[in-house]
Amino acid sequence: MxxxxxxxxxxxxxxxxxxxxxxxxxxxxxxxxxxxxxxxxxxxxxxxxxxxxxxxxxxxxxxxxxxxxxxxxxxxxxxxxxxxxxxxxxxxxxxxxxxxxxxxxxxxxxxxxxxxxxxxxxxxxxxxxxxxxxxxxxxxxxxxxxxxxxxxxxxxxxxxxxxxxxxxxxxxxxxxIRVKPLDIFREAERAVDLGAAEIIVSVGRGIKEADNLPVVQKLAEVLGAEMAASRPICDNGWMPMERQVGSSGQTVAPKMYIAVGISGAIQHLVGMKGSRTIVAINRDPEAPIFEVADYGIVGDLFEVVPALIEEIRKVK
Amino acid sequence: MMKIVVVIKQVPARDSFLRVDPGGAWIQESDLNYEINEPDAYALEAGLQLKEKSGGEVVVVSTGPARVASTIREALAKGADRAIHIEQEDVAGAGPLATARVIASALETEKPDLILTGLQSDDFGYGQTGVILAELMGLPHATIIMNVEVNGASLRLKRELENGYFQHVEMPLPALLTMQSGSNKLRYATLMGIKKAKTKEVRTIAGVQPEGAGTSIRIERVYMPGSSKQSQIFDGPPREAAAKLVEKLKFEARVL
Known part of the structure; x- marks a missing residue:
């Protein structure tokens, strides 16, 4: 062939x-x-x-x-x-x-x-x-x-x-040629280079509301990690676009990527599946994110994340 | 005054728990809930906003079995003026070319100025039906559109590229655009809208495959994907699961 x-x-x-x-x-x-x-x-x-x-x-x-x-x-x-x-x-x-x-x-x-x-x-x-x-x-x-x-x-x-x-x-x-291509541009200069982060804590639809973000931000603080997000979170304006991971955002490969409340649509996975260790926290055991995860917890992120913060504090 | 056609699809709800038929021919559909495909909801929103700005008509088109009527009603309640339901049982086996052919033949007499649809469906995710429809109808197209401006007989668009880049493009009408999710705020149907929708026209036509559909592709089997990694998944009480995870991260992955 x-x-x-x-x-x-x-x-x-x-x-x-x-x-x-x-x-x-x-x-x-x-x-x-x-x-x-x-x-x-x-x-x-x-x-x-x-x-x-x-x-x-x-x-x-x-x-x-x-x-x-x-x-x-x-x-x-x-x-x-x-x-x-x-x-x-x-x-x-x-x-x-x-x-x-x-x-x-x-x-x-x-x-x-x-x-x-x-x-x-x-x-x-x-x-x-x-x-x-x-x-x-x-x-x-x-x-x-x-x-x-x-x-x-x-x-x-x-x-x-x-x-x-x-x-x-x-x-x-x-x-x-019916379509006339014009300028190619970026909206804003990227202040955040997620590519340089050793640990990334990333949040998705599972967070439900912008007011709930501190739950996950606390986890990032404890780990000294950069915060990132899946597309819907940035579309809603809950996190800046420059922190979006996936095909329309940044591609990252940190030492550890913790996906919180992210189901793992293909567009997100292509931006992070090269990470060395992937941790997923999601309530849906069938979520595709678990297919690329090294470790995962199936459960409600609002219960799991505070428990995780506490356990990390014990060993750090 | 523009005639805007919005092509929408009904798909299993986003959080559906999917099961495969024992034979692997398709998924079990009996106990699923359905909703509008998310990018199509954004296409509808863009269409309604264009109509509000410059006047005209929004016609919703959808293919699928009888259950699709509920999604069509919802679109009418949000403000679409009328709808065409192309009734078809086996949407699963049709493939994007066959589906686009059926839609193209239904739109032959409509002569829309602008056709909008979502960039892809959440079920099959071919991401092709819009582009194929444009080719079949001889229309120019642009994909992954974030913003639409109509200037007389032409369009100025903001297209999404990869890695945070965008591009402006211009094109003449009539045209077809596939819309990206998230570029607008979606409206809810009002009570008045829901009431009005009941009196709006829904034309139901039979989806007939035109002759000589040509070569296509065949889904041979569907199945749950195996994990590409050896995943260690913990469940049970959050505190115990968290403790197990932290131990693994510290002593096995050595990332803490």
């Missing part, structure tokens, strides 16, 4: 998830093709040429300077027609979520999104916010499309080699 890996870059910098997808493809099957899209991508294409690949397709056109769903899907559709891969793999990034379903639909196919594992012909993805797994099989004729979840394969397992760079210029017209 021939594979085409669609990598992701912005302004000449890689999205590192591209290499997880590359590593996965190399483990799946041969031959593996890789594509890099944009303008001024020669250096990036040369870098890809240092991996064990059949070819690196440098997809370039002035209309691809900035990402648009229209430009990317039209260009990739033409590349797919040229290369005829049986499987097209993407990293499951926000950008891929924006264009890959459109691309697959234009070829009358369905993308299997956010895949966490592959066994033979079966791709595994999570349902119900990670509470249930599903084995999914493609039906009908290739090409098949799948995007891979962050961290599901390891970028350091790519195999080096050498591959030719093949330039590819798709046919694109300005009127085909």
């Amino acid at each position: 021939s594979i085409l890996v669609v990598t992701e870059q912005r302004g000449g910098a890689w999205n590192r998830m591209s290499f997880e997808t590359l590593a996965a493809a190399q483990q799946f099957e041969k031959p593996v093709h890789a594509a890099v899209i944009g303008t001024g991508i020669e250096t990036l294409a040369q870098e890809l040429a240092g991996y064990q690949l059949e070819a690196v397709h440098a997809v370039s056109h002035p209309l691809l300077e900035h990402y648009t769903a229209d430009g990317y899907s039209l260009a990739l559709r033409q590349l797919i027609e040229k290369v005829s891969p049986e499987l097209v793999l993407f990293p499951h990034t926000y950008q891929v979520r924006d264009f890959a379903p459109k691309l697959a639909t234009s070829l009358n196919r369905v993308l299997v999104s956010d895949v966490v594992a592959r066994h033979g012909d079966v791709f595994v993805r999570q349902l119900f916010q990670g509470k249930i797994n599903a084995d999914i099989r493609f039906t009908g004729e290739p090409p098949f499309f799948a995007s891979l979840q962050a961290g599901a394969w390891r970028a350091d397992q790519t195999v080096a080699g050498s591959a030719p760079v093949v330039p590819f210029t798709p046919e694109l017209k300005p009127e085909q």
